[in-house]
Amino acid sequence: MIELNPFIIFFAAIFTNNMIFSNFLGMCSYIAVSREIPTSLGLGQAVTFVLTCTTIINYLIYHYALLPLGLDYLRFIVFIISIAAFVQLLEMFVERYLPNLYYALGIFLPLITVNCAILGVSLFMIIRNYNFLQSIGFSIGSGIGWTLAIVALAGIRQKLKKASIPKGLEGPGITLIITGLMALAFIGFSGIVQIQ
């Protein structure tokens, strides 16, 4: 594999390999929390932060504990445990020292534990043999890409409130159709660079 510049990975993770539009990861919170722009932006920021931190933690655990001990097959379970523990720690910290942020994000923080985009990024980083800097670029980019997707969807859904949609398609139905159309639009970026 050609050694990719971390910045290229960063931009590719936002546009050409967006977690939502090319991997369909983190869909549940993407659909559930995309009704309003401010809340989806809040969740997007929280996801980006958690994603970056857990990717760093998981990179260190994988390369300095699991690989040397020949335990790399345990990465799934170990990554899940570390993500859950980190989110819990983060929640305690934000609640104590950043109460305003806690009240803005508090509800979304526990949700992030089960956001599969977070686990997905940690696993992709291993599968694609990224080094430390590439992993960081990939995680920040993925977080921003996920945020971009949910905020864009929230914007469209806010406009849709005034539209007359067939009864059976209201809510998640039309959201999935829009996601499909957005994914089609993002295919337009795919010629620029590929990272997988």
Add this chain to the structure above:
Amino acid sequence: MNEIIITTISITGISAIFAFLLTLADRTIGNYGEIELNINDDKDYTVQGGSSLLSTLIDEKIFIPSACGGKGTCGYCKVKVLEGGGPVLPTEIPFLTQEELDDHVRLSCQCKVKEKIKIQIPEELFNVKEYFATVEVLEDMTSVIKRLRLKLPEGEEIKFKPGQFIQLKAPLYEGNDEEVYRAYSIASAAEDKNHIELFIGYVPGGKCTTYVHKHLKVGDTVQINGPYGDFYFDDESGREVILVAAGTGIAPILSILKHMREKKINRKARFYFGAKTPEDLFLVEYFKELENELYDFKFIPTLSRVTEEHNWTGETGRVNNAIDKYLTDSENKESYLCGNEKMIATMVEALMEKGIPEELIYFDKFD
């Protein structure tokens, strides 16, 4: 074999490290120290901060009704937080009306005690206690309803008003991995302070009803707390009483009738009991006897799905048909209803059409 041992040890080790870190964080970051809690501008408590208001109050032996055990899904544990509760969380909003929001009402299970806090709760809640009662009687009333009679421990008494309810705790059992509380109206007389009687209908998959119907035995100990509720009989009004119930809704009505008998309350009373078929009726003989024992009481069972095979000679159709037939005027009357949401809505409408003022129609609604 070695791989299994190494895997187990590694996972245990890694989990232990994270558990240690979380415990450490809980002791340091999550430690809010001692916090002052003031209730009703009257009672002051010093409590350990960091827990939810609901569990903090339970630690102080103050019981707030909560069917889901603090998961923010039942919306029962409402209290007024006047100071120190922080902003209302998105998890609470679906359970609060605009009026309640303006009135500083919060869900106590979602609101954390992190700073000096001042709350307001109904005085009656100080009366609420926890009991470990023994199952004295557990018998089938119909194919889906059981009568549960509990005896309180020696020397303990419960003080309640006819119509109020208690909460019964469903413990962990095979097929149920969480402890939950469910509310049941008391069917025994308020004068019998050593016993609690409940009627529990079986709900397929229901955690508490499955516990009572499939696991509980005579002699077992159950955990209850109460009494709760603002649906209770008005002793003093002197008005004629219209009682309406369906299914297990019979419980509070029975408590009211027993109370009327014990206290020798000489008021005219009519009890409309709605059911589908004769098999759904129970305690019929008991109510017939009450007709002789009470001052002026009539029991009017009404069946909605009878066929000729049932040989039913009583009232048929829905309860409002019987009300239409027997309730001729609304003068000096009040009504107590207990049943499901739909039945209550229909009955309130029917009674109001008859001219009974809304404020004299009291109801206890269940899902």
